[in-house]
Amino acid sequence: xxxxxxxxxxxxxxxxxxxxxxxxxxxxxxxxxxxxxxxxxxxxxxxxxxxxxxxxxxxxxxxxxxxxxxxxxxxxxxxxxxxxxxxxxxxxxxxxxxxxxxxxxxxxxxxxxxxxxxxxxxxxxxxxxxxxxxxxxxxxxxxxxxxxxxxxxxxxxxxxxxxxxxxxxxxxxxxxxxxxxxxxxxxxxxxxxxxxxxxxxxxxxxxxxxxxxxxxxxxxxxxxxxxxxxxxxxxxxxxxxxxxxxxxxxxxxxxxxxxxxxxxxxxxxxxxxxxxxxxxxxxxxxxxxxxxxxxxxxxxxxxxxxxxxxxxxxxxxxxxxxxxxxxxxxxxxxxxxxxxxxxxxxxxxxxxxxxxxxxxxxxxxxxxxxxxxxxxxxxxxxxxxxxxxxxxxxxxxxxx
Numbered sequence: 001x002x003x004x005x006x007x008x009x010x011x012x013x014x015x016x017x018x019x020x021x022x023x024x025x026x027x028x029x030x031x032x033x034x035x036x037x038x039x040x041x042x043x044x045x046x047x048x049x050x051x052x053x054x055x056x057x058x059x060x061x062x063x064x065x066x067x068x069x070x071x072x073x074x075x076x077x078x079x080x081x082x083x084x085x086x087x088x089x090x091x092x093x094x095x096x097x098x099x100x101x102x103x104x105x106x107x108x109x110x111x112x113x114x115x116x117x118x119x120x121x122x123x124x125x126x127x128x129x130x131x132x133x134x135x136x137x138x139x140x141x142x143x144x145x146x147x148x149x150x151x152x153x154x155x156x157x158x159x160x161x162x163x164x165x166x167x168x169x170x171x172x173x174x175x176x177x178x179x180x181x182x183x184x185x186x187x188x189x190x191x192x193x194x195x196x197x198x199x200x201x202x203x204x205x206x207x208x209x210x211x212x213x214x215x216x217x218x219x220x221x222x223x224x225x226x227x228x229x230x231x232x233x234x235x236x237x238x239x240x241x242x243x244x245x246x247x248x249x250x251x252x253x254x255x256x257x258x259x260x261x262x263x264x265x266x267x268x269x270x271x272x273x274x275x276x277x278x279x280x281x282x283x284x285x286x287x288x289x290x291x292x293x294x295x296x297x298x299x300x301x302x303x304x305x306x307x308x309x310x311x312x313x314x315x316x317x318x319x320x321x322x323x324x325x326x327x328x329x330x331x332x333x334x335x336x337x338x339x340x341x342x343x344x345x346x347x348x349x350x351x352x353x354x355x356x357x358x359x360x361x362x363x364x365x366x367x368x369x370x371x372x373x374x375x376x377x378x379x380x381x382x383x384x385x386x387x388x389x390x391x392x393x394x395x396x397x398x399x400x
Contacts, residue, residue, distance in 0.1 A: 021198030022366035062185030073194035073207035075241035081107035088137035125155035149287035203251035265295035275378030281306030308388025
């Protein structure tokens with residue numbers, strides 16, 4: 001095994017950065033043909049033929065009555081919050097991307113942060129019930145389906161029904177996943193998916209909202225808006241979040257390729273799971289609730305005491321080798337500049353979230369990664385543990 005660059009200033013193990021994101025993109029030939037078609041039709045936006053075709057295919061893909069494409073998933077979450085008329089407080093995890101909370105705040109509601117399950121990183125229904133029982137102004141539950149896995153959907157729906165509080169999902173990570181016999185997409189009042197380039201089903205940028213509710217879908221299209229399509233006399237606060245024909249073209253091509261993308265991701269995930277299985281203090285997170293995963297994330301928890309060094313020091317060592325590992329959802333939305341400066345007295349302690357923000361690490365998995373790359377990354381992680389004493393003592397390895 002080569003010397004660790006962070007200790008010796010040697011050349012990195014990889015001569016190019018290995019990114020963490022999916023970054024699947026169609027071939028230049030397919031992309032060029034699609035763009036030529038767009039320019040020949042001279043139809044670039046506003047419910048064009050490619051967008052109409054994409055929404056039709058997504059309705060089948062997600063198994064829902066409606067699929068409404070949007071410019072990105074953040075806008076999608078904002079639209080759902082607005083369409084549901086959320087006020088008061090909305091329960092959601094702090095261990096998620098900050099857009100989840102921003103969308104709630106934009107609608108005029110306030111996020112009420114909930115802790116997550118330590119083994120799955122998903123929002124904890126038991127903690128949700130505590131919040132519902134002790135707060136009278138809860139207007140919705142936003143669950144987040146993380147890591148190509150799912151929250152405890154039956155338990156969440158039971159809480160929604162018993163407390164008469166709408167349930168919706170930030171499913172940015174979950175395109176192509178299934179819960180039991182059903183695709184993720186048709187649960188709760190609505191679900192929001194991301195088609196960012198870092199996701200398994202990418203459109204370079206974009207997303208969609210899925211729902212089986214006709215009235216909700218009509219409100220969402222009015223908020224998007226959809227000029228010339230399903231005109232409505234209802235007044236809406238409009239978000240100009242239509243998906244372009246160029247985005248739709250890329251999404252359609254990646255939708256055609258999706259099963260091949262899923263299979264490749266699963267091979268890479270399996271290689272990580274096998275390569276890291278014997279390393280003390282490092283736990284690879286496996287999807288456990290879904291019947292089918294997109295395997296778009298390789299995420300592990302690093303216990304500093306048992307592994308030998310902290311997550312941050314392991315991340316720094318990998319980055320010195322051009323492995324762009326990253327800490328995800330750090331430091332937690334409840335500690336962010338936007339939401340951490342105005343503490344909510346209703347927010348309980350979030351011990352699991354605090355631990356995960358210190359331990360969770362994302363490793364590269366996607367189009368720019370292959371089995372040989374995964375094998376070397378696993379070997380580097382093992383070497384970091386083997387030399388943990390040196391790393392802890394070397395001044396070059398200090399992490400800010």
